[in-house]
Amino acid sequence: MAFMCATGKHRRPGKLKRSTVQAAGVAALATTGVIGTLAAPALAAENSVESTVEQTGLNPVIAIGDSIADKIDAQADAQKQAAEEAARKKAAAEAARKKAAAKAKAEREAKERAARAAERKRLNTFVAPIANSYVSTGYKASSSLWSSGSHTGIDFHAASGTSVHAVGSGTVVEAGWGGSYGNNIVIKMSDGTYTQYGHLSSIGVSVGQKVTPGQQIGLSGATGNVTGPHLHFEARTTPDYGSDIDPVAYLRSHGVNV
Structure with missing residues (x-):
């Protein structure tokens, strides 16, 4: 059985056909006298390529010199190293930023804790109701001046108009006229006890108001049942008269x- 080669414009010409075309071309050039120094090398190159392809079955490729390949490799290595160095610097900067932020946070929290501790200490601190004064009449002193027959608090020496301070932190539960106590203030302290301040010439707080240690709450005077200006101070277990405890010991x- 005979096999026929397919024909068509996309099929590469066979060797015989190519050789025939080449021979025809050479004959034409010879007839016209145009075979010169360029034609011979061109024909030789064509024959050389054809011979190489026929012998090896491989198409010729362009080889890159070792020096160019080395330069490309070196450039790639340099770029890789630069990228790694940039990544290291970025990581180091981020670590430094986080460390600084953590340090700042720790310092801020330490200051806040110290401030809270100082505030707790201040609120738990007690002071005298009259600064730089002394007790002029003691607790349970006997006299017909008092309806109970004895003194239910202590008196602090104070001229009229002297600043009167809350002895500790608490909430005002009474502020106004208190009968024989004159103008008086009663404060429920943060520890659950009560303190009273009597015979005031003026009152500077109102019921429900919170006070802190040393805060001015009024001015001393001689209102109510008194023989002269002073501050009557009581410590109590309730806000009511008759629940008094030793104010000095308190x-x-x-x-x-x-």
Whole structure:
């Protein structure tokens, strides 16, 4: 059986056909006298390529010199190293930023804790109701001046108009006229006890108001049942008359030197 080669414009011409075309071309050039120095090398190159393809079955490729390949490799290595160095610097900068932020946060939290501790200490601190004064009449002193027959608090020496301070932190539960106590203030302290301040010439707080240690709450005077200006101070277990406790012992138990 004979096999026929397919024909068509996309089929590469066979060797015989190419050789025939080449021979025809050479004959034409010879007839016209145009075979010169360019034709011979061109024909030789064509024959050389054809011979190489026929012998090896491989198409010729362009080889890159070793020096160019080395330069490309070196450039790639340099770019890789630069990228790694940039990544290291970025990581180091991020670590430094996080460390600085953590340090700042720790310092801020330490300051906040110190401030809270200082505030707790201040609120738990007690002071004398009259600064730089002394007790002129003691607790349970006997006299017909008092309806109970004895003194239910202590008197601090004070001229009229002297600043009167809350002895500790608490909430005002009474502020106004108190009968024989004159103008008086009663404060429920943060520890659950009560303190009273009597015979005031003026009152500077109102019921429900929170006060802090040393805060001015009024001015001393001579209102109510008195023989002269002073501050009557009581410590109580309730806000009511008759629940009094030793005010000197009370103040001393809270660190006040009286």
